[in-house]
Amino acid sequence: MVKIFEAEEVAKHNTAESCWVVLYGDVYDVTEFLPSHPGGSKIILKLAGKDATEEYDPVHPPGTLEENLKPEAKLGKINPELLAEAEADAKTPAATEAAKDKDAPVRLEALLNLDDIEAVATKRISKKAHAYYFSAGDDMWSKNYNNLVYKKILLRPRVFLDISKSDLATTLLGHKVGLPLYVSPAAMARLAHPDGERGIARAAAKFGIMQNISNNASMTPEQIVEGADPSQMFGWQLYVQQDRKKSEAMLKRINAMKQHFKYICLTLDAALPGKRELDERRQFDDFEPVDSASNEKGAAEKRPGGGGVGQQLFWGTAGDLTWKTTLPWLAQHTDLPIVLKGLQTHEDAYLAAKYAPQVKAVILSNHGGRALDTAPPAVHTLLEIRKYCPEVFSKIEVWVDGGIKRGTDVVKALCLGAKAVGIGRAALFGLGAGGQAGVERTFEILRGEIDTCVRLLGAQSIADLGPRFINTRMVEQEIFDGEPGLDNGGLWSRAKL
């Protein structure tokens, strides 16, 4: 028989010595779990003795509790009256008003571009979600440059060509897709909207767009692909855990869904998290100052930025991945193709191509500017590859992400040799603006802009695109040109690799 607890009793267990929380109506004793919480114990202690469901839910996929707590940690159920009261409390007139405003219907057709969508989403999602999505490393130079660099590339439209028809379909890793566009593995979609990653998946299905599911998705992979047609293309992002067994278990789970997941995406550009200050600042908005005694040599020092969502998600990620050890380990646990994400130099692209055919694609990415600030945009790396090792393009597929705001940005990347272009924040903001329908509007806008661009360039299909359609002169003057002061005047030596 399930034991029923009164709120008063739960409230007493609000210390590190005895820490209870209520989740979905159940009462849990998480005292023992505290030290191993990826997000740190502090964030749980703030909610100790209380109902933590609202904080917990959007950032933990189903099964998380079961995986991490022993069965006996579940003590019983909270008296339902507690929940009713809490709900009533929340319904102050002001709160109701705010909720109404946030939930007012959005006229999606009046949102004409991705900035419009981001603006609406910013109003509708929580501050926490916005801080997590919007934030980037340090001063956000890379995030901003990711977009600006596309504006520095000029188009070269050819005229007097038959453009009455256009075909935007292409193939990725041999699979047909409707657009050379994919959804990057951005975490925590349910922070934006209850439709979550599954909402994105269903929108993507309508446009034939590939979706790369985040290792930190807020829904399980099973939930996300539920009901999807096998022709719809998914990939699974893997952050290898220090505890390799956990990763192996996950690979097994993905292997079992091969009809949906066509590759494993190994993320390399974020072995530790960047310093996303906007995200990290959120913790100081919500909570009281901790006393300075406990602060002395305390949490802040051991875990810089602790408290930001990004920081929590990275807890436990392995920092010891290498070409020589990790790829063979992966081969033991999956025969899905490997896509390496986060390459930022031609040297690494060159190395990756050597690992074909296990490695079938690389994603040039600076993690949306969220890892190392002043890291180069993918366009730089594309131009480096063209300059130093163009043979890479013929050995593996090159995908890129970061900074995409317009169809012209997508087309420029394709002209430089990219096979697909990813959007991360844009999909989440679409979700924030209108759930699945908001994501559809995002795709619709991009498809329209890509189509207009392809045709006004004088091309008829994705295959027609190439470097003759763009002028990259301004950007080429900024890319890496060899090490300063070297006698070889910038010549790049492969011998070093």
Add this chain to the structure above:
Amino acid sequence: MVKIFEAEEVAKHNTAESCWVVLYGDVYDVTEFLPSHPGGSKIILKLAGKDATEEYDPVHPPGTLEENLKPEAKLGKINPELLAEAEADAKTPAATEAAKDKDAPVRLEALLNLDDIEAVATKRISKKAHAYYFSAGDDMWSKNYNNLVYKKILLRPRVFLDISKSDLATTLLGHKVGLPLYVSPAAMARLAHPDGERGIARAAAKFGIMQNISNNASMTPEQIVEGADPSQMFGWQLYVQQDRKKSEAMLKRINAMKQHFKYICLTLDAALPGKRELDERRQFDDFEPVDSASNEKGAAEKRPGGGGVGQQLFWGTAGDLTWKTTLPWLAQHTDLPIVLKGLQTHEDAYLAAKYAPQVKAVILSNHGGRALDTAPPAVHTLLEIRKYCPEVFSKIEVWVDGGIKRGTDVVKALCLGAKAVGIGRAALFGLGAGGQAGVERTFEILRGEIDTCVRLLGAQSIADLGPRFINTRMVEQEIFDGEPGLDNGGLWSRAKL
């Protein structure tokens, strides 16, 4: 006998099943015409059952109704009292006040430059007109860069030369003109002022300025050239229609006015419209949201941006024009010289020159930044031609447009080899600021600035101008320099063409 309808009766026919509108006092049944309206049926349905004259008039030249509706669609006349009442209604004190303010006399002599004129026009024309004229593709980078690029070119004035006299006359296609300036084929002049395209023509006559009439003029070509001296130079812009018969009929009409129209301008840079968001947004300002059921897979998707003026004008334009098929077809239907508008690469300029003498000139243009955003400014294309195929200048005339704000801008383009320089928005804003007199003031300002610039450079005539008078170093570092990553290090191969 003409039938007289009461307003109440007309008002009943306000659905897609039976749609009547009143135009110039006549009642029309446009139900059948709805699906073929270039501007989409939605915009008509908003006005169904009402007097649509005010919306209709400034964007449709005379004859449009006759051309598109069957005679029996004209049902009769509206009871004139209806109109009187409507007019009375419109004369509320506030409306009268607003009208007075808009119509207050402008002291044109106090407007010293083109920005002054645009500022005044912006206050006086309707929001819809402003959105249509001002708008450009996507984020308006090309529109802004079109002007900025001129500022990056420095002048090199020579001194101690006799500049007591100057001569700004030149010839275009062998015809003498007073200034190396022309009016670009900008549509819908009556949106700015009732003087319309004819007002521009009469102002142009006073300065010997050539006028390129838009295919989408709000007056008929006959109206525009009415009373013009044969020495005044006009060109006719052709957007080839999917239904070639319509275009052939128009060519026939223009051929009949050869004493005025000295060439056909074939526009190639806008086979489909760019995404002019300012223009497109207007539809959401004016009307109620459509219900989402009809929106589902509805208008917005099939016709992105539907509702903007630009979008409406492009409906029916052919996208299958090619060098091999279209020029011969033109030769069958006119022996007027052909001017190709919208070239943006030296490759296309090189190709065009091969089609001399049928093709007598090209216009380097990115459509005022209104087609593809981040398309290159005409100055880039001029510099490309100088670099890769300067022989083009001796085979055909090269005209340019886009971004002209100052006489120095005009002179710089001429120094780079342009034979004439077009202004589009500037003429329309002149019209908006003061009708024909406002256009005259625009021309007067530009002529004064061109004259001052020519003389302070130490030149005496347009023929004296050349590249030694300018320093294009900053811009040359930005122009196309071959495809990135090519082994030939930027060498351009004609073999590809």
Add this chain to the structure above:
Amino acid sequence: MVKIFEAEEVAKHNTAESCWVVLYGDVYDVTEFLPSHPGGSKIILKLAGKDATEEYDPVHPPGTLEENLKPEAKLGKINPELLAEAEADAKTPAATEAAKDKDAPVRLEALLNLDDIEAVATKRISKKAHAYYFSAGDDMWSKNYNNLVYKKILLRPRVFLDISKSDLATTLLGHKVGLPLYVSPAAMARLAHPDGERGIARAAAKFGIMQNISNNASMTPEQIVEGADPSQMFGWQLYVQQDRKKSEAMLKRINAMKQHFKYICLTLDAALPGKRELDERRQFDDFEPVDSASNEKGAAEKRPGGGGVGQQLFWGTAGDLTWKTTLPWLAQHTDLPIVLKGLQTHEDAYLAAKYAPQVKAVILSNHGGRALDTAPPAVHTLLEIRKYCPEVFSKIEVWVDGGIKRGTDVVKALCLGAKAVGIGRAALFGLGAGGQAGVERTFEILRGEIDTCVRLLGAQSIADLGPRFINTRMVEQEIFDGEPGLDNGGLWSRAKL
């Protein structure tokens, strides 16, 4: 016997048919003079029948009336009561308050740089004076770039050198001066302060600074040099008049003061005035609109910008000066050395050097950005000369002006080969801020900044300065590099000159 007029009678003569004005208590009939007024008749007609002294005085040096009017035009004197009344009228409380504020003592020592001084002067001088001084051509790109270009040049300070002493003296045309600084020929100093050009002269005397008197000074040359020590160096700027006799008379007058005037400065960069819109706009602030009938084909068209101070001053200036004709003519009328002002290309500097020894110096100048907008800054021309014809520096002296705000700007120009650096607006703003004392403060600031810069560079004297102390890399990438598209890839051919 002198006739006395009543105000009422004078007031009747307020038309172009009979136009009287009062100046310094005398009544003049200027009807006949109207068409030949350099500033146009309109400006006089506005004051017709009234006392015009306040408008007239600061812009006309003594003797102007005598030179331009026949003796019989002086009709008599105004009844002195009129003047008393007018003065009383002017002393409304508000006017008195405003005057007090404007005349409040300024703490000059608290003004630390030239921007501080300009800010104070802007508050104290009339709007008209400010518009005239501050204005520049078109959009003021050249004016702004004149200064910015100095910021793009970096200094290269050398260390561990004895800099306990420094010597800022130098020679110009063989004459010793205290600083490598001079006052440019800026017109109308009395608009800023009654001390006028003589106040500048007396301030300059304290610092050993050369002064180039403007052809349009608001005091006579005799007044300006009155009491000056012969060791003080002056130059006289000549705008050659269409009526050469006037210029010859002026040269004769200057020749007679050879002990003060050491050269004639022939200005070449402003054969006609630039379009200084700020200045031109002033006319529309002050006066009522003219009726449009008289405007038709009227003043505005014939004299673009008529009404601005700059425009008035240029009336009558010759536009037919040439190397071949003007220099011999000058030789006939003066044996003073000639300094050519307004060169903006290395080609012209090269040509000028051929005319040594009659031509002893050139001034690289774009007229403070007041002539042709987007004309190059003097720094560009200095770099062009260094690149294409460095021998010029050994044949003639090269002076520069434009954009000087800091001692470091001065030193950079000297490092590039300039022998002297001129300031124009800065001296006038000094005058506006505090009369002669304000000019002294301006010089004091600049001397201090130059001294600090010279010593922190590791130099001890002006002669020590040279290009090794500066890094001009950024600017060198912007200077003229030959004509675009020429086969010789930018090689400059002297044969063309």
Add this chain to the structure above:
Amino acid sequence: MVKIFEAEEVAKHNTAESCWVVLYGDVYDVTEFLPSHPGGSKIILKLAGKDATEEYDPVHPPGTLEENLKPEAKLGKINPELLAEAEADAKTPAATEAAKDKDAPVRLEALLNLDDIEAVATKRISKKAHAYYFSAGDDMWSKNYNNLVYKKILLRPRVFLDISKSDLATTLLGHKVGLPLYVSPAAMARLAHPDGERGIARAAAKFGIMQNISNNASMTPEQIVEGADPSQMFGWQLYVQQDRKKSEAMLKRINAMKQHFKYICLTLDAALPGKRELDERRQFDDFEPVDSASNEKGAAEKRPGGGGVGQQLFWGTAGDLTWKTTLPWLAQHTDLPIVLKGLQTHEDAYLAAKYAPQVKAVILSNHGGRALDTAPPAVHTLLEIRKYCPEVFSKIEVWVDGGIKRGTDVVKALCLGAKAVGIGRAALFGLGAGGQAGVERTFEILRGEIDTCVRLLGAQSIADLGPRFINTRMVEQEIFDGEPGLDNGGLWSRAKL
């Protein structure tokens, strides 16, 4: 027996003829000392007859009075009641409130970056202190560019490398330090916080950070190193005095503390102070205008900027240091290694390397932009050395300072060959934000950012860093490339040195 003075009596001695001040309760007659006060007599005269302790204390280390005044200048003690009253006066409610606000506890852990810390410090320190710390030469271009130049360098992160561990320790002059970071010799720390230089020292001890003590520290060297472990590394900055005996005495004092002071830092980039206007302006905020009679040819002219803290500190500094004379003199008075600070050209770095082993390191520095505005950032000099004389790196250590805001800035300098990177203002602002704890937070932030950067680049230690991790292309296009116009096209000749 000590004489007791009443306030009234002291107040009478408030002129240059008899000038008394109260300091720490003692009454001094400073009449004789007035002319030799480094800060000028004016600043003392303002406080004549008053208690000057508050103004005096934070800018004079203990012992200053004893060193500069004769024993008989100390007249006696002030009646303690005077002080009590003064203190009471100061405790107005407003003052108390202000003090409370300034002293409110700061939550240091919520300050996430150096800008956050500067913002808090700016609120807490006096305006005078802020003006002194924040100010830089002229228009602060160099100060701003010092930081911006780091943003123009892009990182090149390598992936798939084991970064689970990192080691940030390095050696400087053979001594082990915990971070490649040091505190630059910034003066007057007690202006920010009573913890002063000793507070910085104690914070530095916790991180193994080297500290370069300023010649103008507000505490004595003995106070600063008091209690420090010999393993903690200090350097002493020397501004050589015109009166060499004073400097020799100081060297003797430092020699005696060799267990702490591991080198002498000879500052060369500020033989005279730059024009720090923000600092200089402070004098005009505090005091009444001096009468203009005394101003005539007075203080302001003889000592430009007199009154600013910077200006005062430089009084008496020798300007005649040279390679040939000063290094031998130093060798006579100390056998500590010499570090030369303030080199800004590769030429001087090359020369310095010739003086090894007496000279063991150079500091590339433009004095935080405080000396000569538009002087080059240290990054430029690093790149110059790499280009023209890379052997310097192997002969002496190269340290840099200026513009550091982020860990990525530090890492970039290290990649270019710097052995250590200095922060000046950042340490002072840390002190201002929270005394010693604020400095610790500053170091903690930087250490965290450096660690994240090193690891995300794929490096494991400081020794791993090198130019292949950065893209300096944009900056290399701006560095010195030889003298403009030289025939050798930029080749650098060592023969000149």
